[in-house]
Amino acid sequence: MTADATADATAGDATTGRRTARDVPVPAGFDIRGHLSGIGAHLAGPANVVMQLAWPSVGYGVMNSRVDSGNAVKRPFKRGRTTFTYLAVAMLGTDEERAAFRKEINGAHAQVYSHEGEPVAYRAMDPRLQQWVAACLYVGTVDMIEKMHGPLPEAEADALYAYGARFGTTLQVAAADWPADRAAFAAYWEESLAEVRIDAPVAAHLLHLVRFKNFPRPFHVLGPFFVFVTTGFLPPLFREAMSLPWNDRQQRRFDRLMRLLGRFEAALPRPVRSFPFNAYLLDFRLRRRLGRPIL
Numbered sequence: 001m002t003a004d005a006t007a008d009a010t011a012g013d014a015t016t017g018r019r020t021a022r023d024v025p026v027p028a029g030f031d032i033r034g035h036l037s038g039i040g041a042h043l044a045g046p047a048n049v050v051m052q053l054a055w056p057s058v059g060y061g062v063m064n065s066r067v068d069s070g071n072a073v074k075r076p077f078k079r080g081r082t083t084f085t086y087l088a089v090a091m092l093g094t095d096e097e098r099a100a101f102r103k104e105i106n107g108a109h110a111q112v113y114s115h116e117g118e119p120v121a122y123r124a125m126d127p128r129l130q131q132w133v134a135a136c137l138y139v140g141t142v143d144m145i146e147k148m149h150g151p152l153p154e155a156e157a158d159a160l161y162a163y164g165a166r167f168g169t170t171l172q173v174a175a176a177d178w179p180a181d182r183a184a185f186a187a188y189w190e191e192s193l194a195e196v197r198i199d200a201p202v203a204a205h206l207l208h209l210v211r212f213k214n215f216p217r218p219f220h221v222l223g224p225f226f227v228f229v230t231t232g233f234l235p236p237l238f239r240e241a242m243s244l245p246w247n248d249r250q251q252r253r254f255d256r257l258m259r260l261l262g263r264f265e266a267a268l269p270r271p272v273r274s275f276p277f278n279a280y281l282l283d284f285r286l287r288r289r290l291g292r293p294i295l
Contacts, residue, residue, distance in 0.1 A: 034270070037144060037145070037148065038273065039265050039273075040265075041087070041144070043229050044143070044144040046230045047238075050230065051238055052132070052133045055129065055196065060122055061112055063202055067112060069295070070082055076214045085101070085281075087137075088277040088280040088281040093170075093281065113125075119199065127171075134168030134171065137167040138161070138185075141164065148259070161181070203241075211223035227244075229254070232254035
């Protein structure tokens with residue numbers, strides 16, 4: 001199946017009989033805007049990148065990508081815009097907008113694949129790898145919300161989980177492949193953790209990003225703070241894979257910081273809490289209207 005054909009598959013697959021609809025049903029009345037956090041996304045984002053790249057096929061694929069236009073080391077600001085636009089369109093966009101973004105990202109992903117002599121085989125169009133990325137984004141979203149605002153009520157947690165399928169279905173993951181419920185997801189997640197391995201070159205690449213070394217020199221001052229916050233957001237398995245030290249005192253400091261930021265964020269108007277997702281969605285729509293590149 002070509003990238004365009006895959007992007008347009010919304011009803012079913014006549015060959016396999018699998019449902020390829022792009023969305024998992026979400027309970028009526030659920031509003032994702034109540035869970036968007038610009039503060040949280042910026043703070044937890046680097047940890048989520050570490051989690052995603054902890055599968056070697058994703059880690060080496062991103063690190064060795066020949067698509068320079070989306071390279072976080074060479075073009076960090078553009079890569080940041082692309083990532084936030086993807087999240088904004090996935091969470092807030094219409095079905096038609098998500099299909100348009102999927103088609104564009106397919107063009108970039110189709111160019112990312114391993115060559116002979118690389119440590120691991122990878123292909124960015126592989127739905128299995130994209131499902132892992134989507135799973136990390138969902139886990140990171142829930143973790144960020146609960147660290148800043150406390151545990152989610154069960155019904156809200158179920159609705160957020162169903163909505164989280166969009167992290168994958170805005171890419172190449174069929175809705176049928178998103179685990180049916182949170183219990184099924186927990187089993188998938190536990191099984192997937194067995195594949196976590198961060199080799200030294202990937203760890204060095206990730207630390208370069210976490211320390212803001214890919215940005216101009218004035219941004220380097222943020223490095224120590226983001227190493228601390230990233231380590232705090234990482235589950236122990238990923239923290240150990242990165243050889244990042246952590247102790248009880250650091251955990252208490254991290255917890256206090258998250259509670260403080262959660263109280264601050266809760267007092268903000270919703271549009272402010274949702275920034276920059278709302279801004280990047282507007283930018284995406286303007287780019288499409290003006291015929292400018294989406295990525």
